[in-house]
Amino acid sequence: TGIRTRLALAAATGLTPLVGREQELEAMEQRWRLACEGTGQAVLVTGEPGIGKSRLVHELGRRIGDEGTRAVFQASPYSSNSALHPVIEELGRMFRIDGTGGDEGSLARLTEELEAQGVSVEATRPALAALLSIAETGIDATRELAPQEQKRQTFAALRTLMAAEARRRRVLAVFEDIHWADPSTLELLGLLLADAPTQRILIVMTARPEFEPPWPTDTT
Numbered sequence: 001t002g003i004r005t006r007l008a009l010a011a012a013t014g015l016t017p018l019v020g021r022e023q024e025l026e027a028m029e030q031r032w033r034l035a036c037e038g039t040g041q042a043v044l045v046t047g048e049p050g051i052g053k054s055r056l057v058h059e060l061g062r063r064i065g066d067e068g069t070r071a072v073f074q075a076s077p078y079s080s081n082s083a084l085h086p087v088i089e090e091l092g093r094m095f096r097i098d099g100t101g102g103d104e105g106s107l108a109r110l111t112e113e114l115e116a117q118g119v120s121v122e123a124t125r126p127a128l129a130a131l132l133s134i135a136e137t138g139i140d141a142t143r144e145l146a147p148q149e150q151k152r153q154t155f156a157a158l159r160t161l162m163a164a165e166a167r168r169r170r171v172l173a174v175f176e177d178i179h180w181a182d183p184s185t186l187e188l189l190g191l192l193l194a195d196a197p198t199q200r201i202l203i204v205m206t207a208r209p210e211f212e213p214p215w216p217t218d219t220t
Contacts, residue, residue, distance in 0.1 A: 021056055022080040028060050032202050036067070036170050040196030042203040046211065053206040057174055060204070068170030068200075083184040086175070087158065088131060097132050105163075106134045117164040124157040155188055159195055166199040173203045179211040188214040 014108070027032075031041040045053045061070060073086035092098060095113050097106045108130060114121045129136050131154055145153065165171055175181070175189055189205070193215055196203055 021052065021059070025059060025063070028056075028202075028204070029063060032060070032064060032172070035200055035202040038198070038200055038201070040166075040199040040201045042193050042196055042205070043147060044205045044207065044213065046207050046209050048209060052174060057176070057204055057206060061172065061174075064172060068172055069165055069168075070111050070172045070174070072174045072176060073185070075175070075177045075179075075185065080180045080182050083182055084131065084154070084188065085182060086185055087188065091128070091132060095132070097134065106132070107136070110134060114161075117161060117168065119160050119164045124160055127153040127157040128161070130154070151184070155191060158188060161192055161201060162192060162201070163195060166201045169200075171199075171201040173201060175203065175205045177207065178205050179207045186214055 020144065028043055031043055032213050045056060047053050064070075073090050075086050079085035095106075095109050097109065107129060110132070111121055111125060114124055114128075126136060127150070128134075162171070162173070173192070175185075178186065179190070181189070189203075193203060196201045
């Protein structure tokens with residue numbers, strides 16, 4: 001599957017050639033090659049609305065083709081107060097889970113995906129199931145965690161999942177419009193950036209110029 005951004009519909013009907021951005025594209029492709037070798041990279045693309053940030057990322061995805069896994073975490077002004085909304089949306093798409101809790105097969109699909117990734121189901125499933133509004137069964141279903149502990153376990157599970165996928169395949173992780181991202185998503189992003197240097201992952205972020213990264217600037 002290709003990168004899903006606001007350009008998805010336009011891409012389906014055809015886009016005009018991208019002109020004048022070859023230098024930026026070559027730099028991003030170089031970062032991708034380094035990531036493929038196991039030295040994870042991160043790129044922050046900033047610019048005013050309409051300057052072509054998403055188009056640049058789309059073109060990178062087109063050039064990469066089917067070389068690895070692609071995940072797109074799309075922030076929105078309508079969900080900037082909803083914790084981890086971009087993550088929930090993308091995981092729901094990847095695991096075929098609608099997030100309403102009404103699909104009885106959701107827990108089984110989540111379990112199958114975690115097993116396929118080679119991660120501990122016991123360690124990761126409770127937090128991810130809660131994040132995706134999937135009803136758990138058994139002992140874990142009756143446990144109530146303090147919000148901070150729930151957050152810690154959720155972040156740990158998400159980092160484990162990303163690391164496992166990067167071991168299995170190269171990963172292009174796109175965080176779109178992070179100037180709208182909720183605080184929890186930005187906090188998670190900071191942790192993923194810290195993990196990236198030893199993984200086969202390229203993290204690409206897009207933002208408007210006023211965005212100030214909350215993590216150390218030498219990681220962007």
